Amino acid sequence: MEELKGWFFSRSIKFKILFSYLISIILIGIIGYSYYVMGNIKSIKREAAIYRKNLEDNQKKMVRNVVNIALDGIDKYYDAYKNKEMSEEEAIKKSIEFINAIRYNIGKNINVYDYVWINTLDGVMVLDPPKPELNGKNVWNFKDKNGVYLFREMARVIETQGGGFVEYCWPKLGSNSKGCYPKVSYVGYFYPWKWVVGSGFYLDDLDKAVDGFLKRKEKDMFITTVNSLIAGGLISVVAGFVFFFIVSCITNRLREVGELSKKLAEEEVSPQLKLPYKGDDELGILVKNFNDFIDESYKLMLFKKTIEEDVDVNAVYRRLFDLLKDDFGIRQFNVYEVNNSKSSMKQIIVYETEKMACKQDILLSCNLCRCVRTAKEVDSFVEKNVCLSFIEHDKNHVCIPLLVGGTVGSVVQLIFEEKQKTKEIEKKIKRVKVFLKEAAPVIEAKRLLSQLKESTMRDPLTGLYNRRFLDEFAATFSATVKRRNTLAGILMCDVDFFKQVNDVYGHNVGDEVLRGVVRAIAKSIRESDIAVRFGGEEFLVLLQDVDEKSVLEIAERIRSDVEKTEITVQGNVIKKTLSIGVSIFPKDSKNLWQCIKFSDVAMYKAKEAGRNRVVRFEPDMWTEESY
Structure with a gap:
């Protein structure tokens, strides 16, 4: 195995990429078509079930209609008798002849058909078309091979419902008379002559039709699958040739700068990571762009780190002002902070020389600001006088919204004396937007923290945030992460066996x-992480900007630190443990609340596994359709 591994890694990049491409195509094909086939099989079974139900419903509707037609015919002759157009005996005879003539669902064998029979309510057979020898005989005590007194059951349905469906076992025409086949019949009642009129169908006929339906569907699926495999194979071959050509072009150039790339190391972005290659060809342009990217990324990283460590939002605003003025050379600009709950906004003052370029009305009603109202960038270079609130008409302006959680938190207004948007201005605006994108969550977070100091969003017992805070902060947290x-x-x-503390020592000790x-817990997490008292002895911890490995490491550190903690209360030394459930947002679910539920499920799995442990949520732990 080691020899094979060494051989593979000694191959060229081109070989590795093409080999990986081939393996990926094969795996995708196997998995994709397996999923396709299994999905189609399930779909066909569902369709077959629906098809059978529809068949049965249609058959029931048909036999009910046939019986109703038969009853209408009997009623016609009975009316003739009542109108003295014929005698009762003649009317009965005509009715029996009419019923005996009804044939439907006639098969290839003309001796196989569905029919209508008549018996009296007390079980005397009046008409049995395929077995005339039963006519006039009492069949009240006749029962099928399953022990069902079918004529008694028909009488019961007539007496209780006035008519309806009856299930029993009955021989088929043209088959072994000793055979017994499940049958569903509809029976109606003609009261004047106390006749039970019925007709039915055999359930196994439906099963045969469903079997034929399944065979047709399976054949169609097979043909579609084969055609898809052929088409997919041809596409993969063509794509492979194209991919080979592209990879060859790239690897040939990469080989030339292979030695230069050795100087790159996995470390934090810094100017030292820049490549020294200075060719004028496409690779040279690529290296130059890469070096520019390193410079810009380093500035951006430094800016982000700095504002994250600033004491409050005012310090962040000051740093943003310095950036716009000194680094980007923008001489006139304004920053407005939006208060969405009060539909107002305020101008941020840093240098005390800031001058509003908009009407004062926007401060009282932020909807008058086009940028806030539309949550989109406003650019007067594109459309002159686009915003009616802007009053310096001899200048152009670009207003950029800082979006947090789908709403505008702040607006940065850049003002230019130039009449046309030059490439330099366009490039400058793009760079500003990149820095603002990084600054927006930091500004919003520091604003939020400032607001929290003045709110009642903390649990008075523990000093942690409470559920109210979570309810209000969840949307912002979710949007920021995404x-x-x-x-x-x-x-x-969840604190293990916490109830015992209250029961043995009392609630004061429990507190x-x-x-x-x-x-x-607070000692084990970072300042940027958020701890919430979720319930009585339940605590929720939100870890920001992490990978799955570090999440599990932090969870284990919390569990270990709590286990080692000795709590001295009233001369008693108490040690407790935690059961911790872990989920990753938005990896496990794009819905934050569902991820919280997943963590709760995993926590209970930790309880079941013996407590004092960390359990990572797995999809098979969740069996419900909704949370």
């Missing part, structure tokens, strides 16, 4: 134990 394309760890922590557990 926008930044990062992962967040969701930890549900002190909770405080001790919280202190251990």
